[in-house]
Amino acid sequence: MTTAETRKFEAEVAQVLHLVTHSLYSHKEIFLRELISNASDACDKLRFESIAQPDLLAGDAELRIDVSWDKAARTITLRDTGIGMDRDEVVANIGSIASSGTRRFLEAMGSEQKADARLIGQFGVGFYSAFVVADRVTVLTRRTGAAPEAGVKWESDGRGEYTLENVELPERGTTVVLHLKADEDEFLEPWRLRSLIHKYSDHVAFPIRMPKDAAAGDEDSDADNGSDGDDGAARADAAPEWEAVNDASALWTRPKSDISDEEYQNFYKALGHDFNDAAAWTHNRVEGSQSFTTLLYLPAQPPFDLMMGGRDERKGLKLYIKRVFIMDAAEELLPNYLRFVRGVVDADDLPLNVSREILQHNRQLERIKGACVKRVLDLIEKLSRDEPGKFATFLRAFGNTLKEGIVEDVGNRERIAKLLRFASTKGEGEKQTVSLDDYVGRMQPGQDAIWYVTADGYRAAAGSPQLEAFRAKDIEVLLMSDRIDEWMLGQFREYADTPLKHVAKGELPLDEAEKQKLEDATGAAAPLLERIKALLGERVEDVRVSARLTDSPSCLAMSEWEMAPHLAHLLREAGQEVPEQKPTLEINPQHALVRKLQGEADDARATDLATLLLEQAELAAGAPLPDPAGFVQRMNRLLVG
Template identity: 80%
Template sequence: MPPSIGRNRLKLHVLLAYRAGPALQGARHVTTATETRKFEAEVAQVLHLVTHSLYSHKEIFLRELVSNASDACDKLRFEAIGKPELLGGEGELHIEVSWDKAARTITVRDNGIGMDRDEVVANIGSIASSGTRRFLEALGSEQKADARLIGQFGVGFYSAFVVADRVTLLTRRAGSAPEAGVKWESDGRGEYTLEPATVPERGTTVVLHLKEGEDEFLDGWKLRSLIRKYSDHIAFPIRMPGETAGKEGGEAGPGWETVNDASALWTRPKHEISDEEYRSFYKSLGQDFNDPAAWTHNRVEGNQNFTTLLYLPSQVPFDLLMGGRDERKGLKLYIKRVFIMDAAQELLPQYLRFVRGVVDSDDLPLNVSREILQQNRQLERIRGACVKRVLDLIEKLSREEPEKFAAFLKAFGNTLKEGIAEDPPNRERIARLLRFASTRGEGAAQTVSLDDYIGRMAPGQGAIWYVTAESHAAAAGSPQLEAFRAKGIEVLLMYDRIDEWMVSHLREYAGKPLRHIAKGELPLDEAEKKKQEEATEAARPLLERLKRLLGERVEEVRVSARLTDSPSCLALDEYAMAPHLVRLLREAGQPVPESRPTLEINPQHALVRRLEATADDAQATDLALLLLEQAELTAGAQLADPAAFVQRVNRLLAA
């Protein structure tokens, strides 16, 4: 693993959620000169907002800096597996927090991996502009914006400027000489200085020179309480000066004492962990300042031993909301409490990317690489167990806390639907968790499960019927529903963009096929078939005339068995894409095969009768095109020539 801090949740920078931009790339350089540099423009904006606008939850700065230090120790522990010399014989990895009332400073020090000059520039002086812009936009959209956004966006190091008017950083990378150290300093107003420094010990020291009015943090009891509140689970000792270390808290020596449990929370027995500790640990994982919706903590023993602690978020974390499918996400992977990977995507499939948590295995080889991870059979077993635990947890939430479950589906339902295609072995389990509006409900908020639907199917009904559209109103107003309403058959209303793609993979559920009400022929009994044949024969001259007037714009014109009130609708082939999906794909620049629809008409409707009675071919053409275009509109298609449509409507209204 390269020494990039961004891969390891080091919150010294916004790269926790966003990749570094092109400005960070290029050859490394070596310099011994002291230099002053300007922050990138958007970094300066972040610093200004952090310094002047984010005043609630000031205490967040200590959690973030301690988390940085923990990540640096984790990273060194991992790199030392292959290079034991990096440890250099120094004692255990640890974090120190001290304060000096006279100098009005707080110091956070770790003996972790440290940074060289180029890493300091890349990780503190620059931020990917796209990520920062989203951060700034989020601040602008929140009337009560506060330091919670720091945790959500991962701008951890910059949280120091909430309480400090000057920050000094001293760092030396493990394995380098003492004189290879770097000193970084800034007042957060747009510039920072870099200069060489002799740093006797590896690691990073951050010194906060506090602003006036922030004296509450120059108190040992206050700092201890914050560490226990936010960082008690950190797996490294967090040390502070004890009673014998002096009143100012800045002296090192035998008076240092450990103030946290220094025990990874997931390694403790479940009965010893309170709900508040579970919630606190979830927030420490980063990207979310809200309580989780639910969690599951399990220890598996046998041929393979591993522990999982998995969380369902209650709201969409910003990294998932902004990053999309391609943003690297996943669970934290440990092997015997040795940190291996921050975003182990191999542990969960993409459709469960919203899950947060930790997996700690006793059995995976410590020298495992990413390539080996992808092929490792033991890892496949862990992945299967994680998927099962998550789906079990969602099912439990649906049974025991329906309100929380409804909120969870609102946030992550569409992401979960991806599993219908991506995880065939669990397809039925995933489908059981989904909820849809239906023609039996009142509005989009009232939803049903597929099991609910099957439980109240009409006698003799052999399929689960559904319709897809671009909105709930469009689905509920679809003319194809008319015959189903007349027969009292319930239809599921699907209007999320992913639904058309999802149901193309969900062919059946519990032995019942899923069928789109606009696709293929409707199943009719013998009496209905006879009535349909008679209506078709009676309307044959009209059908032939319509086909001639519409020409190549339609594949076929036929009498509809779907309509009772509307004049026309589109009918699709069994495997054709719905018109609204075709429109969305074209708008996204995706190629879509050309196809011609089938137009179905209701011969009893006044508009169709008017066309049948019209001898004027010009007016008949207007009426025929109007029948087709209104059918296209109700199906969600985009008209090729909206202006011509308006002119036709005006001519017919004026006639």
């Protein structure tokens, strides 16, 4: 029995359709790449399922994708012999949100940003690009193994509703028919379709076929045939003879010497749904007791799924076994901190019926993973040596992600650390960075630590009062202003046998003369220190004379294992429980503000001055003020008094 109904798109899908159809006019051709990619995925899924159930291919063992057109009807038709869909899958995959991908697409498109073609496909919304060139789309599909009467017809004009009905389909797979808009005649020319297939989909490992006489000849002859009214025997009802127009071979299986840079880049763009070239790639074949091929790419800029999906979703590598696609987003192949890498891994020695659970405990895969990590780090190191400009751009995009490896990958910690770059007090702004090797190479005689300061921003780090004594001694300090830095440094305590130390933590290294000077200053200021501590009460752990300050009146000091105030604030804002920490206040007895407090007889004004010393230090350290209104009132009283 045929059941037909009309449904509304979910709100988010309707929004995506509006964005796609109104903003991708400069990248119309993307529709063919995305529809062929979907068809290829369907063929991949069927090939994988047929390993355990060979009868799924009964009646038609060939997996292929056919592209045809009809100039009179103004349609383009794509048909695949892949796994197909049942009614529920059609609703889930086209009419609603099957995952959070569509919603994240919309988030990425916020702030009135124009739709970016790089987004299409990365969130699984590539099907909707059909509406860039079509004012109506028809989908006919039948899932492999289902009866002919279980076919499904889906149709929509992309304006908010779609129709759904059961139809009888004699063959498995999916057919997508695009009813082109009035001004999209270019896509009815066979040479144009063929050129797009070569440009975007030549690597697809299944035959992409077109009617034979349309695939033959040069572009001029095709165009001439179209202009005289002959549609090149391309109509579906003319039973044309088909011919494959793509290479239909897995690019990574070919010798490197036979693959041009353009082919590598085109494969990357199709693989990563990216319009930009990759920054670099590495292609390797390992032979021996365990044989496998890797083709790994470094993107030039962050993929949108990295920014929006974060660590929870992995879409980097595709795993193949003997050229049979096994799974996408194979986190078993690379650690989290390298999740920006795109590429494929094709193993010869894993069982074809491998499951994700088996992969998690597979020693062979652990060796492949180790090889992938080595190749990626080798590639990044090569980029840093040979193309410093590209490397600087890469670090701006992925440096924070790479820093996660300092904590996650102890075995490669030194290699990763060599790749990191930081601003420093010797640099001209935050874009001029140094490596840890650079820093160690120019340490002062007798300097026994790599000094750094952390803050929630470059300016806060560069302006930290704790740097004053280091500047006076011409000791370089690394300015670490990324939010991940404090977390990373909790595990990263040493580099090249040299300890890393925070300028605000613990005791400063002083020579005998400096120690004596500090001791004398502390003795002279003892009554003042006691008074400030009494005035501040429970707000401080201790008050002491600072060896860090030369120009500022006060700063905060921390113990070796104490969390920096700006990080503690961020964690609390994120809902994390962070133990309360009473700060230690250090003062500069020579500063005019401290001298004013020392001579102040009025307890109320003295309290205002002491509190101001603490709050200035807290602000400089990135800690939030507990009473901003009170701070303003104190400032006003002291300014007018």
